[in-house]
Amino acid sequence: MAEQHFVVIGNGPAGNEAALTLREHAPEARVTIISRERGGCFRPHFLPRFVVGKLAEEDLYLSSAVSYRDKGIKLRSGQEVVSVHPDKRKIILDHKEIISFDGLIIAVGGRPRIPENLMVFGDLMLTLKTVQDAKVWIRKLNETDTVLMIGGDLTSLSFTKQLVDVGKKVCFALNDDAFWPLRFDRYLYNQVAGRLRENGVEVLEYSRIRGMSLLSDGMIEVNTDYEKVRAGLVGAFFGLKPDIAFLARSGLKIDRGILVDEYLHAGFEGVYATGDCAQVFHPDLRDYWVSIGHDNAVALGRTAALNLIGERVRAEPDMACIFDVQGVQVNSSWWMEF
Ligand SMILES: Cc1cc2nc3c(=O)[nH]c(=O)nc-3n(C[C@H](O)[C@H](O)[C@H](O)COP(=O)(O)OP(=O)(O)OC[C@H]3O[C@@H](n4cnc5c(N)ncnc54)[C@H](O)[C@@H]3O)c2cc1C
Structure with a gap:
């Protein structure tokens, strides 16, 4: 039988685990990971601690x-x-290589939403998803002590805690885009505003950002409906x-994510x-659920590879951690750690 070629797109926690599982269980197969980022597989959830120098x-x-x-x-x-051409079993890279x-496992994760x-x-505005993003934060944090966080998704809460821990003055602007993937209420x-204040964070409530400009002293001025705020750095967390x-x-089939069955099969033979x-x-x-979190990603990566x-391994979310977010069932447990 000809050698099989399994390709994994994306080298985050899910893609890494999928590739390692394929290697372990299909020792004769060729396994390739295609990764937009350079280097090995990093853990995005460790980035906040890396930025503040704790890791x-x-x-x-x-x-x-x-x-x-x-x-x-x-x-x-x-x-x-x-x-990706699942019917022809081919993918095309940015430099036109086919x-x-x-077998294909798509594990491309998410990118910051603005x-x-x-x-x-x-x-x-700065976002935080890659090691390169983190290095920009590190460089800019060396030049300023004030940070304005806008949006306020769950990744920003753990990051805020780290920034406060190392003595940065953080102002947190919350509106109804906040708490993604949870529904704002x-x-x-x-609860969150109280917790932030306990940690020494100034909390602003706003409905819209009306303007943003870079001042001559390098500070950024942000106009909300109610006030003007100045900070050396603005982080966008939506x-x-x-x-x-x-x-x-x-x-x-695409909805919020790639639609798959409970075995993570995407509807074309050999594609997950x-x-x-x-x-x-x-x-x-x-109903469909989406997963957000490192441990879920690792478990799902393994499940896709085994299938x-x-x-025949079913992807089983922890039902206690399923939230309805604007009609989408979201499986996330780690946000409570803040
Ligand atoms: C700042 C931050 C803090 C977080 N904190 C926590 C936390 O405390 N606890 C927790 O459990 N989770 C946390 N998370 C979430 C967790 O990191 C993610 O749920 C997890 O990384 C998802 O893994 P994944 O492999 O599915 O996707 P990703 O980690 O997003 O990896 C996908 C990879 O695919 C690559 N890729 C995308 N498109 C392509 C393409 N077309 N071609 C090639 N490669 C591609 C990307 O470059 C990326 O490297 C945090 C995330 C961030 C950003």
Whole structure:
């Protein structure tokens, strides 16, 4: 039988676990990871501690590039998949190379979401998703002690805590985009605002950002409905949205994420989606759920790989951690850690 080629797109916690599981359970197969980011697999949830200097860069990584080579996994780092053709079993990379696969696992995670009305201020705001983003934060934090966080998704709460811990003055502007992926409500607002204040954070309530400008002294001035706020740095935290625009013409079914059944199968033979980019059917809920969080991503990565090589493992969310967020069932447990 010809050697099988399994391809994993994305090298976050889900893609890494999928590739390692394929390697372990299909030792004869060729396993390739295609990763837009350079280097090995890092843990995005460790970035806040890296930014404030509590964690060394090497400790961000789950698997180094060298460890993949030692395991016989081919890592193509710094390469991006621009289209997927599941019916032809081919993917195309940004430099036009075509790669054939026998099995495909899509684990492309999410990217920071910026609301449309704020895109125009994109150059004045920082997000935090990659190691490169973290290095920009580190450089800029060396030049200022004041940070304004806007949006207020769950990743920003743990980051705020770290910033306060190292003596930064943080102002947190909350509006009804806050708490993504949870639904904004007064109870949650009061809980989080109270907690932030206890931690020494100034909390602003606003409905819209009306303007943002860079002043001559390097400070950024932000106009909300009610006031003007100045800060050396502005962080935009409006949640992570699945990074799946490149799949628009693939024929895969897309809603909030890539729609898959409870075995993470995406509707084409040998094609699976997993981690934060998947929207998984749950037969008991009779609905789809999405996962947000490191541990969920690892478990889902393993499940997708086992199913690709012929097992029948169901993706089981922890029902206690399922929230309804604007009609989407979201599985997330870690936000309560703040
Ligand atoms: C700042 C921050 C704090 C967080 N805090 C926590 C926490 O405290 N606890 C917790 O459980 N979770 C936390 N999370 C969430 C957690 O990190 C994610 O749920 C987890 O990383 C999801 O893993 P994933 O593999 O599905 O996706 P990702 O980690 O997003 O990885 C996807 C990878 O795919 C790559 N990719 C995307 N598109 C392509 C393409 N077209 N071609 C090639 N490669 C591509 C991306 O570059 C990325 O490396 C946090 C996240 C952030 C950003």
